[in-house]
Amino acid sequence: xxxxxxxxxxxxxxxxxxxxxxxxxxxxxxxxxxxxxxxxxxxxxxxxxxxxxxxxxxxxxxxxxxxxxxxxxxxxxxxxxxxxxxxxxxxxxxxxxxxxxxxxxxxxxxxxxxxxxxxxxxxxxxxxxxxxxxxxxxxxxxxxxxxxxxxxxxxxxxxxxxxxxxxxxxxxxxxxxxxxxxxxxxxxxxxxxxxxxxxxxxxxxxxxxxxxxxxxxxxxxxxxxxxxxxxxxxxxxxxxxxxxxxxxxxxxxxxxxxx
Amino acid sequence: xxxxxxxxxxxxxxxxxxxxxxxxxxxxxxxxxxxxxxxxxxxxxxxxxxxxxxxxxxxxxxxxxxxxxxxxxxxxxxxxxxxxxxxxxxxxxxxxxxxxxxxxxxxxxxxxxxxxxxxxxxxxxxxxxxxxxxxxxxxxxxxxxxxxxxxxxxxxxxxxxxxxxxxxxxxxxxxxxxxxxxxxxxxxxxxxxxxxxxxxxxxxxxxxxxxxxxxxxxxxxxxxxxxxxxxxxxxxxxxxxxxxxxx
Numbered sequence: 001x002x003x004x005x006x007x008x009x010x011x012x013x014x015x016x017x018x019x020x021x022x023x024x025x026x027x028x029x030x031x032x033x034x035x036x037x038x039x040x041x042x043x044x045x046x047x048x049x050x051x052x053x054x055x056x057x058x059x060x061x062x063x064x065x066x067x068x069x070x071x072x073x074x075x076x077x078x079x080x081x082x083x084x085x086x087x088x089x090x091x092x093x094x095x096x097x098x099x100x101x102x103x104x105x106x107x108x109x110x111x112x113x114x115x116x117x118x119x120x121x122x123x124x125x126x127x128x129x130x131x132x133x134x135x136x137x138x139x140x141x142x143x144x145x146x147x148x149x150x151x152x153x154x155x156x157x158x159x160x161x162x163x164x165x166x167x168x169x170x171x172x173x174x175x176x177x178x179x180x181x182x183x184x185x186x187x188x189x190x191x192x193x194x195x196x197x198x199x200x201x202x203x204x205x206x207x208x209x210x211x212x213x214x215x216x217x218x219x220x221x222x223x224x225x226x227x228x229x230x231x232x233x234x235x236x237x238x239x240x241x242x243x244x245x246x247x248x249x250x251x252x253x254x255x256x257x258x259x
Numbered sequence: 260x261x262x263x264x265x266x267x268x269x270x271x272x273x274x275x276x277x278x279x280x281x282x283x284x285x286x287x288x289x290x291x292x293x294x295x296x297x298x299x300x301x302x303x304x305x306x307x308x309x310x311x312x313x314x315x316x317x318x319x320x321x322x323x324x325x326x327x328x329x330x331x332x333x334x335x336x337x338x339x340x341x342x343x344x345x346x347x348x349x350x351x352x353x354x355x356x357x358x359x360x361x362x363x364x365x366x367x368x369x370x371x372x373x374x375x376x377x378x379x380x381x382x383x384x385x386x387x388x389x390x391x392x393x394x395x396x397x398x399x400x401x402x403x404x405x406x407x408x409x410x411x412x413x414x415x416x417x418x419x420x421x422x423x424x425x426x427x428x429x430x431x432x433x434x435x436x437x438x439x440x441x442x443x444x445x446x447x448x449x450x451x452x453x454x455x456x457x458x459x460x461x462x463x464x465x466x467x468x469x470x471x472x473x474x475x476x477x478x479x480x481x482x483x484x485x486x487x488x489x490x491x492x493x494x495x496x497x498x499x500x501x502x503x504x505x506x
Contacts, residue, residue, distance in 0.1 A: 014375040018361075021372070025363045028404075093358035098376045099335035099350065169282035253338040257272065 001248070008103035015104050019111025023119070034119070041123050044071060048188050056193050061131045063190070068127045069216045070187040076117040076153060077208075078178060084109045084157030085164035085171040092259045102255055106161055110154050124219070138222030145214035145225065148233050152211060155240040162247040165258045185209050204228075207236040261348030261427040261458040263310040263333055268342035270303035270328055270483070302328045303339070303483040310459055312348075317474035317491055318463040319498055325483040326463040330354070330430045333461060348458065349378055351426030356417035357410065366401035366408075366416055367392075373420045387423050394419040394449070396442075411439060418446060422453050429457035433464050467495050 008015075027033045049067055053060040087109040088095065088102065095102065164170035185208045186194070194203055203209045210225070210232035217225035224230075251258075303325045310316060318326045331337040332344060334352040360369050370391055374384045392401055395415040405413060431450075454460050454473065464470055470477060470491055477494040479487040487494050 011375070013381045014372065017375065018372060021361065021364060021368060025361070028363055093360065094376060096336065097354050097359045098352060098373075099331075100376055104376075167282045167285065173282065253340075256337060 001252070004101040005103055008101040008107060011100060011104050012107075014100070015107040016111055018108040019115060022108070022112035023115045026116075037116070037119050038123055041068070041071065041120055045123075045127070052188055056189060058190065064127050065124065065131050065133060065220060066190060066216065067188060068124050069219055070212060072117060072120045072124065073149060073212055073215055074182065074185075074187045075120065076113065076149065077156070077211075078175075079113040079116065080153040080156035081160050081174045081178060082171060083113055084153070085160035085174070087157060087161035088165045088255055088259065095256055095259060102252065106154070106157055109157050109161070110150075113153060113157070114150060128219075133220070136222035138224075139218055141218030141222075141224040142215050145218055148214055148230075148237065149211060151237055152233075152240060155237065155244045158244040159240065159247050162251045162255065165255055166251055181206075181208055185212070187212065207232050211236065261312045262345070263308070263347075263428065263459060263461075264343075264345040265305050265308040265332070266343045267307070268303060268305045268332060268339045268344055269301065270332060270337055270339050271299045272302050274298045274300055301483050303332065305329070305342070305483075305485060308478075308485065308488075310461070312458045314476060315454070315460045315474045316462065317470040317477035317494075318461060318480060319465070319467065319470070319477060319495065320480035320486075324480040326480055327354070327432055328483070329480065330432050330461060330463055333428070334430050346428065348427035349425075350428045350430065351377060351421065351424050351457070352430045352432075353418075353421050354430075354432045356414045356421075359417065360405045360413060362406040363404050365404055366395070366397055369405050369416060370401075370420050373417065374423065377421060377424045379424060391419045391423050394423075394445070411442075415442060422446075422449050426453070426457050428459045429453060429461070431460065431462045431464075433466075467499065470495065 027036055030036065032039065045064060045068060048071075049060055049064050052058070052067070053063045056063075084106075087105045091105040091108070094100075095105070160170055160174060184202055185206055186203060191203050191209065194200065210229040213225045213229040214233055217223065217229070318329065320326055328337060330352070331354075332339055333346055334350055334354075335344075335346065336352070359373065361372060364372070367388075370388065371384055374387070374391070375381070379387070395401070395412075397412060397415060400408070400412065405416070408416070460473070462470070462473060474491050476489065477491040478485055479494050479498050487497055
């Protein structure tokens with residue numbers, strides 16, 4: 001197995017190429033092309049930003065950067081499930097013809113969704129400028145945060161690619177679950193709003209909140225997130241690793257027969 | 260040194276009588292143990308098979324005898340359910356050319372992707388790109404998304420790319436089915452040259468008159484098992500005999 005992972009890593013020119021191609025092709029034959037990335041996000045930002053900032057009595061200038069990061073990171077996670085889950089099925093034509101390690105197709109999906117997230121993240125800079133946030137070295141704490149997030153995404157892709165090839169219900173099931181998690185996680189509303197209601201446990205035990213925090217906190221406050229957040233994210237990654245490993249162990253040899 | 264070695268290899272296909280298994284059906288089965296045992300079709304059951312460098316091997320047998328399955332096991336596409344498979348050497352599979360395209364991408368992009376997947380490094384790909392493009396004779400169509408290609412054009416693209424690699428082990432599955440007359444002729448010549456270069460060739464075919472030209476050894480498969488393995492003319496003779504007596 002580890003030999004296969006090494007061989008897949010050595011094939012980086014293929015999966016890097018395919019991943020980049022996926023992003024490029026996504027907007028082919030559309031009039032606005034890549035501009036849709038920013039347009040999509042901007043429309044959501046303005047709508048949610050306007051409604052929620054009035055609803056929760058937040059200052060729009062303070063609220064927008066918070067919201068931007070939340071939406072970008074959350075759609076990264078959703079893409080890991082919805083697109084990552086299709087990693088093997090989308091590559092069926094290759095898998096049935098050419099015997100390269102299956103991990104190649106997981107890495108391809110990882111490149112594709114990560115690149116898309118980075119494109120989305122560009123939007124943060126004009127938003128931060130508008131909100132009067134100044135660049136600060138402390139913001140670099142977002143880099144380890146993004147790396148942690150990326151590991152979660154890679155694990156999600158692995159888990160759902162295997163599960164969904166086996167059970168075609170996996171993606172719809174997980175999407176529904178993610179939707180629920182979205183409501184209880186401070187993505188589009190600030191955590192203080194719930195804390196004031198005395199419902200802090202909803203947030204504190206939610207690993208996805210901490211996953212957002214390790215990126216959001218550095219970008220907004222120019223300081224690392226709390227130790228608890230890093231700890232919870234580490235726990236989440238550990239748990240996902242166990243699940244991913246058992247999916248690989250259980251289904252790896254059989255994937256081609258499930259296609 | 261190129262080498263293929265199989266021992267006690269078995270491949271089963273599960274033929275579910277029900278539609279593809281869902282989460283629900285699995286949960287249900289978990290609570291209510293299944294009455295129906297899933298139907299298994301033994302696609303391959305090879306006791307022992309060893310192929311050394313320099314050998315050219317023909318595979319014959321009726322449709323569904325396991326020829327393609329055996330090739331796919333050798334290509335590391337089908338992991339066997341039990342048994343040992345050792346394949347030393349760089350494998351080039353030439354199976355079917357109808358799938359494995361990125362439809363929205365151009366011909367050029369598809370050549371590059373396929374070549375990389377077949378094990379070329381980026382430098383090699385760029386070095387061979389013009390030669391591959393010339394062989395396809397697709398000209399400016401290479402700038403067009405593959406979505407707009409005819410099936411013959413896709414075949415040209417896939418064939419030209421796949422045959423540009425330098426394989427140690429060449430696995431062929433009756434590939435010469437499509438393409439216009441001039442292409443078939445050029446493809447045949449290119450294939451001959453490729454077979455010269457490869458150290459091991461395994462060739463599944465129904466053209467019994469062509470096999471003796473290429474292969475000194477032939478394996479006859481039936482229901483996933485080796486019926487006979489020996490000099491090409493002997494095996495073909497025995498096979499024809501059995502087909503005749505069955506008819």
